Amino acid sequence: MYATTGTRVGVLKGRHLNAENFSELCRLFSLTGKTALVTGATGGIGEMIATGLAKAGADVIITGRNRDTLDAAVQRIGPFGACRGVHCDVSTPEGVDELASRIGTESLHILINNAGTTWGAQFSEFPDKAWPKVMGVNVYAPFMLAQRLHPLLASGASPADPARIINIGSIFGVSTDVASAYSYSASKAAVHQLSRVLARDLCADHINVNAIAPGYFPSRMTAFISRDPELSEQVEAAIPMGRQGGPDDIAGAVIYLCSRAGSYVTGVVLPVDGGRLLS
Numbered sequence: 001m002y003a004t005t006g007t008r009v010g011v012l013k014g015r016h017l018n019a020e021n022f023s024e025l026c027r028l029f030s031l032t033g034k035t036a037l038v039t040g041a042t043g044g045i046g047e048m049i050a051t052g053l054a055k056a057g058a059d060v061i062i063t064g065r066n067r068d069t070l071d072a073a074v075q076r077i078g079p080f081g082a083c084r085g086v087h088c089d090v091s092t093p094e095g096v097d098e099l100a101s102r103i104g105t106e107s108l109h110i111l112i113n114n115a116g117t118t119w120g121a122q123f124s125e126f127p128d129k130a131w132p133k134v135m136g137v138n139v140y141a142p143f144m145l146a147q148r149l150h151p152l153l154a155s156g157a158s159p160a161d162p163a164r165i166i167n168i169g170s171i172f173g174v175s176t177d178v179a180s181a182y183s184y185s186a187s188k189a190a191v192h193q194l195s196r197v198l199a200r201d202l203c204a205d206h207i208n209v210n211a212i213a214p215g216y217f218p219s220r221m222t223a224f225i226s227r228d229p230e231l232s233e234q235v236e237a238a239i240p241m242g243r244q245g246g247p248d249d250i251a252g253a254v255i256y257l258c259s260r261a262g263s264y265v266t267g268v269v270l271p272v273d274g275g276r277l278l279s
C-alpha cells in the first residue's frame with residue numbers, strides 16, 4: 001500500500017483505495033498523537049512492538065537495563081518514528097518509580113508490559129531463586145507499572161478513546177508443553193489472569209487491559225532454539241502454520257488492540273501463535 005496524489009491514494013495488491021477509504025483505514029488504525037511505553041524493548045518481541053507502534057505514528061518510549069543496548073535499540077527504531085529510551089530495571093519498585101518520574105508527558109496512552117524472563121531446569125533441580133526472579137519481572141512488574149502509571153493513563157483516557165495496557169503473556173501460560181519452565185509458565189498464567197482482573201477494575205477509568213499470548217518468535221529468550229537447526233525444525237513442525245512469528249504478526253496484533261479498531265476490546269488473552277494452541 002502506498003500514498004500517491006489525486007483520488008487514488010493507495011494500492012493494495014493492484015486494487016485501488018480511494019481517498020475516503022484510505023482515511024478511514026488511518027482513522028481506525030493510526031496511533032498519531034499517542035504516547036506509548038514498551039518495557040524491555042532492546043530486542044526481540046519488545047523491539048518488534050516498539051517499531052510497529054512508531055510506524056503507526058505513536059511517540060514511543062522504551063526501557064532497558066543496559067545503556068548501550070538501549071541506545072542501540074533507540075537508534076534502530078528512530079528512523080521509523082519518534083523513540084526515546086529510559087534506562088531502568090522495571091522489576092524493582094525503585095526502578096518503576098524512577099521510570100514513572102521520567103516519562104515526562106502529561107498523559108500516557110499505551111503501556112506495553114513486555115519485559116520478561118525465564119528459567120529452565122528439571123523438577124528435582126529447579127532452584128528456589130528461579131521463583132522470585134521470574135515472578136518479579138513477569139508478574140510483579142506489570143502490576144507495579146499499571147499501578148504507578150495509572151494517573152498518567154487515566155488522565156488521557158475517555159470512553160470513546162480509552163487508554164490501553166497490553167501485558168505480554170505466553171502460550172505457555174495456557175499449554176502444559178513446557179514442563180521444565182515451572183516458574184515461567186506459572187507466571188504467564190498469572191499475567192493472563194491479572195490482565196482480566198485489571199480489565200474489570202480499570203474499565204471505570206477508561207483503561208482497557210488485554211494480554212497477548214505469543215507463540216514462538218525469534219529473540220534472545222528463544223536463541224537456544226534458533227541456534228539448533230534440529231530443535232528449530234521440531235518447534236516449527238509443532239506449529240500448524242509451520243513457521244515462527246515475525247514483526248508484522250506481533251506488531252499487527254498490538255496496533256489493533258491499541259487503535260480505534262480495538263477500543264471496545266478489554267479483558268481478552270489473544271494468542272498470536274500460528275495456531276500452536278490448536279495442536
Ligand SMILES: NC(=O)c1ccc[n+]([C@@H]2O[C@H](COP(=O)([O-])OP(=O)(O)OC[C@H]3O[C@@H](n4cnc5c(N)ncnc54)[C@H](OP(=O)(O)O)[C@@H]3O)[C@@H](O)[C@H]2O)c1
Nearest residue numbers: 040042044045064065090115116170214216217219220221
Ligand atoms: N520469544 C518468544 O517466543 C516468546 C513467546 C511467548 C512469550 N514471550 C514473551 O515476550 C516478552 C519478550 O521476550 P523476548 O522473547 O523478546 O525475549 P528477550 O529478547 O530476551 O527480551 C526480554 C526483554 O525483557 C527485559 N528484561 C529481562 N529481564 C529483565 C529485568 N529483570 N528487568 C527489566 N527488564 C528485563 C530485557 O531487557 P534488558 O535486558 O535490555 O533490560 C529484554 O529486552 C517476554 O515477556 C516473554 O516472556 C516470548
